[in-house]
Structures are given as C-alpha cells and as structure tokens.
Amino acid sequence: MLSRTEPASAPVSTIAERLDALPLCRLRLALFCVLTLALFADIAEVALGNALGAVFQAPPRTMTQTELSLFLAAIFAGGAVGAPIFGMLGDRLGRRLALQAALAVIAFGSLGAAASHDPVALIGFRFLSGLGIGACPPLIAAYMADVMPPRWRGTLSCLCAGLAFLGAPAIIFLMRATSPTAWGLEGWRWALGSGALLAIVAAALLGLLPESPRWLAAAGRLAEAETALRRIGGQGHHPAEPLAPTFDRAGQAAPASLDMGRRLLLLCCLYALAPWATIGFPLMSGAVMVAKQFSIGDSVVAAGLIMFGPALGNLLVAPVIDRIGRKASLVCAAGAMAALGLTFAAATAFLPLVCIGIAFALASAVYASVLAIYAAEIIPTELRASRTAMAWGLGRFVSIFVPLVFFALIQQVGVWSMFGLIAAALSLSALLVAIAGPQGRSRQAVA
Numbered sequence: 001m002l003s004r005t006e007p008a009s010a011p012v013s014t015i016a017e018r019l020d021a022l023p024l025c026r027l028r029l030a031l032f033c034v035l036t037l038a039l040f041a042d043i044a045e046v047a048l049g050n051a052l053g054a055v056f057q058a059p060p061r062t063m064t065q066t067e068l069s070l071f072l073a074a075i076f077a078g079g080a081v082g083a084p085i086f087g088m089l090g091d092r093l094g095r096r097l098a099l100q101a102a103l104a105v106i107a108f109g110s111l112g113a114a115a116s117h118d119p120v121a122l123i124g125f126r127f128l129s130g131l132g133i134g135a136c137p138p139l140i141a142a143y144m145a146d147v148m149p150p151r152w153r154g155t156l157s158c159l160c161a162g163l164a165f166l167g168a169p170a171i172i173f174l175m176r177a178t179s180p181t182a183w184g185l186e187g188w189r190w191a192l193g194s195g196a197l198l199a200i201v202a203a204a205l206l207g208l209l210p211e212s213p214r215w216l217a218a219a220g221r222l223a224e225a226e227t228a229l230r231r232i233g234g235q236g237h238h239p240a241e242p243l244a245p246t247f248d249r250a251g252q253a254a255p256a257s258l259d260m261g262r263r264l265l266l267l268c269c270l271y272a273l274a275p276w277a278t279i280g281f282p283l284m285s286g287a288v289m290v291a292k293q294f295s296i297g298d299s300v301v302a303a304g305l306i307m308f309g310p311a312l313g314n315l316l317v318a319p320v321i322d323r324i325g326r327k328a329s330l331v332c333a334a335g336a337m338a339a340l341g342l343t344f345a346a347a348t349a350f351l352p353l354v355c356i357g358i359a360f361a362l363a364s365a366v367y368a369s370v371l372a373i374y375a376a377e378i379i380p381t382e383l384r385a386s387r388t389a390m391a392w393g394l395g396r397f398v399s400i401f402v403p404l405v406f407f408a409l410i411q412q413v414g415v416w417s418m419f420g421l422i423a424a425a426l427s428l429s430a431l432l433v434a435i436a437g438p439q440g441r442s443r444q445a446v447a
Contacts, residue, residue, distance in 0.1 A: 015217040015225050020445045024149050027232050034205045035140050036160045041198035042136040044167035049075045051172050055188050067119040074123050078130020079396030086135030087389020095143040096211045103203035105132035110196035114189045134396045138389040145376035146212035150445050154321040161369045162314030168307050218381040264387050267375050271395035276425040277337050278364045280402045302354050309361025317366050326374040326440025327433050333367035334430040338423040345419040377441040
C-alpha cells in the first residue's frame with residue numbers, strides 16, 4: 001500500500017479529483033441500490049434477533065434465561081469481533097471484496113441458524129452471522145464515502161440508511177405472516193432464510209460493480225483504478241464543475257498531517273457512548289412501557305410503531321443533510337435525544353409516549369447516520385475501512401452490556417435512572433464532538 005508521501009501521490013490525487021468531478025451517473029445509482037440492499041439485509045438480521053428473543057421465550061422452543069441472554073448477545077459479540085477483521089480486509093483487499101465476504105458470512109450463519117434444532121447451534125450460528133453483520137455498516141459507509149459525489153454523499157448515505165431501516169419491520173412482518181408455520185416450516189426459519197437470500201443477492205450484485213477507484217489508487221493499483229474510473233465515467237458523461245482542491249502544494253492530503261490516533265480515539269469514544277441511546281432505547285422501549293403499567297399488548301404495539309422512526313428520520317433529513325455541518329448535526333441530534341428521552345420518562349399517556357418514542361428514534365437514526373458519514377470523512381482512504389470498523393466494533397461490544405445494565409436499573413432504581421444515563425452519554429458525546437471533533441467534509445472531497 002502506498003503512503004501519502006510517496007511520488008505516486010500525484011496520480012492518486014488526480015484519480016480522486018477526477019472521480020469527485022464526475023456526475024451522479026447510472027453506475028453510481030446502481031451501486032447505491034446494491035449497498036442499500038446489503039444494509040437492508042444487515043438491519044433486518046439485527047431486528048430479527050430481537051423478535052426471536054420473544055419467540056424463544058414461549059413453547060415449543062423455550063430457552064432458559066441463560067440461553068436467551070447468550071442468544072441475544074451473540075450477534076453483538078460477533079459484531080465486535082467481525083467489524084475490525086473485515087475492516088482491515090477492506091483496507092487491504094478492497095471495499096467490495098470485504099463487503100462480499102461479510103455478506104457471505106451473514107448468509108451462511110443465517111442458513112445454519114434456520115436449520116438448527118437446539119439452542120447451542122442457534123447461538124453459534126448467530127455469533128457467526130454477527131461477524132458479518134457488524135462489518136457491513138462501516139464497510140458500506142467507507143464505500144459510499146469513496147465513490148459518491150461529494151455534493152451528494154450525505155444525502156445518498158441517509159437515503160441508503162432510511163430505506164435500509166425498512167428491513168426491520170419487513171422481516172418482522174414476514175415472520176408474522178409465516179407463523180406459526182408455512183409449507184411445513186416455522187415462521188422464524190422462513191425469516192432467517194429470507195435474510196440469507198438477501199445477503200447472497202447483494203453479494204452477487206456487488207460482483208458486477210467496480211471497486212472504489214479511490215481505494216485502488218491509494219493501494220498503488222493505478223491501472224485498475226483507471227479502468228474502474230472509466231466505468232463510472234461512462235460514455236457520454238462530462239465532468240461536473242471541479243471541486244475546490246483538497247491537496248496542498250506538496251501533493252499531500254490535508255488530513256494526513258493531523259494525528260490519526262486522536263481521531264480514532266474520538267471515534268472510539270463516540271461509538272462506545274452511542275449504543276446507550278441508539279441501541280438502548282429501541283431495545284428497552286417495550287420494557288419501559290411495561291414498567292409504566294401498560295399491558296404487554298400495548299407495549300408491543302408501541303415498540304413496533306417506534307421502529308418506523310429510523311426510516312422516517314433518515315428519509316426526512318436526507319435532502320438537507322449536506323447543507324448542515326456534520327458537527328452541528330451531531331450536537332443537535334444528541335441534544336434532541338437527551339431532551340426527548342427525559343420527556344419519555346416523564347410521560348404517562350399512551351399516545352404521547354408513542355409520539356415521543358418515534359421522535360427519539362428519528363433523532364437517533366439521524367445521529368447514527370451522520371456519525372457514520374462523519375467517521376468516514378475524517379479518516380483518509382488507506383485507513384478508512386479499518387479505523388471506522390474498529391470504532392464501530394467497540395460500539396458492538398458495548399451493546400452487549402446495554403440491556404443488562406438497563407434491565408438492572410429499571411428493576412432496582414426505576415425508569416428515570418435509565419434515561420438519566422442516556423442523557424449523560426449523549427451530553428458527553430455532544431461535548432466531545434464540539435470540543436475535540438475535527439470539521440467534517442460536507443459537500444467536499446474526502447482525503
């Protein structure tokens with residue numbers, strides 16, 4: 001892999017600048033659609049794990065409390081291990097190949113889980129699926145940052161996330177439609193098999209698309225970078241108006257002189273703090289409703305309605321996200337979540353709780369999407385996949401403990417303690433971004 005101070009830096013920067021000057025063509029839109037399908041499959045698998053937790057609490061496949069805890073934690077544990085591994089592959093072998101491998105692991109794990117007949121096998125295959133599930137979001141963010149036009153990067157990333165978040169209700173509805181059995185198979189097996197099929201299709205379609213020219217150039221594979229660039233440019237396309245130069249007079253990318261260790265530490269802190277809000281609230285919303293004396297049925301309905309918040313949030317913010325600074329977006333979303341969480345803790349009526357819950361999930365989705373975009377923008381090409389995946393993997397590791405801590409807090413202290421912890425994590429996140437965060441690259445080329 002070439003360093004950014006070697007003589008080849010000029011051709012590398014030329015390829016990157018030419019790529020950024022190209023318009024939003026059909027091949028880029030095709031890549032957007034395939035990456036959205038991959039993220040759709042990833043999010044569906046995560047949501048399916050939460051639903052399966054309810055399925056395996058009732059006959060005929062009742063798990064013990066220990067088995068159920070291990071089952072729910074397996075996917076997050078797998079993500080904590082898989083994200084840095086596949087992220088490293090993304091920097092060494094390419095974004096496309098690493099993402100295809102992650103999707104193949106998801107498919108294999110889901111098919112194995114669908115065919116399992118005992119808890120040990122189910123837990124093992126869910127851990128295996130988690131290896132790929134944890135890797136997909138940072139790899140997709142790195143791929144999008146590499147190849148999408150700077151003026152459209154945030155909009156397309158939020159649209160990708162918004163459409164992909166529909167995978168959560170889609171897979172739940174599929175499982176409900178095929179339950180208790182359909183054509184001799186239980187509904188949860190159909191859901192797992194469908195997730196595997198989506199992952200296989202996405203991996204196959206990725207094989208028809210080019211590798212990131214930016215990554216190929218940074219890796220020293222200039223001939224392949226030129227070929228990929230010509231595919232994206234296509235016949236009859238003319239470069240858009242050139243962007244402001246992002247390279248200094250020495251030919252070195254501007255962020256290369258800054259301390260990447262500090263940026264990685266910042267991202268690790270942000271991703272370690274994020275799950276307390278972005279994972280904790282949707283995972284615990286049903287339990288909070290029960291603690292507020294609502295029936296199980298009402299609690300499930302509320303949790304289901306709140307699931308639409310992430311899709312709505314990303315789709316609503318997509319048209320304007322590139323007109324707002326990344327730091328400002330993160331600070332505002334974190335502040336909104338903290339306020340909404342405390343309001344949710346104080347509310348007692350069903351309709352206000354559902355509305356506040358949807359608003360919280362909406363802000364949470366915006367925060368998560370902007371954080372992924374921001375992380376990809378502040379890390380240079382040759383380190384983008386590995387460093388962002390490392391931080392993401394830390395977030396998956398923390399996610400293992402979020403439900404354990406929150407269940408204990410709700411039972412021993414009360415609902416307010418949970419939302420107080422969420423508000424504290426979000427306040428610290430906003431403070432870190434405001435004080436220590438470098439500027440993002442809204443509507444600008446990445447290094």
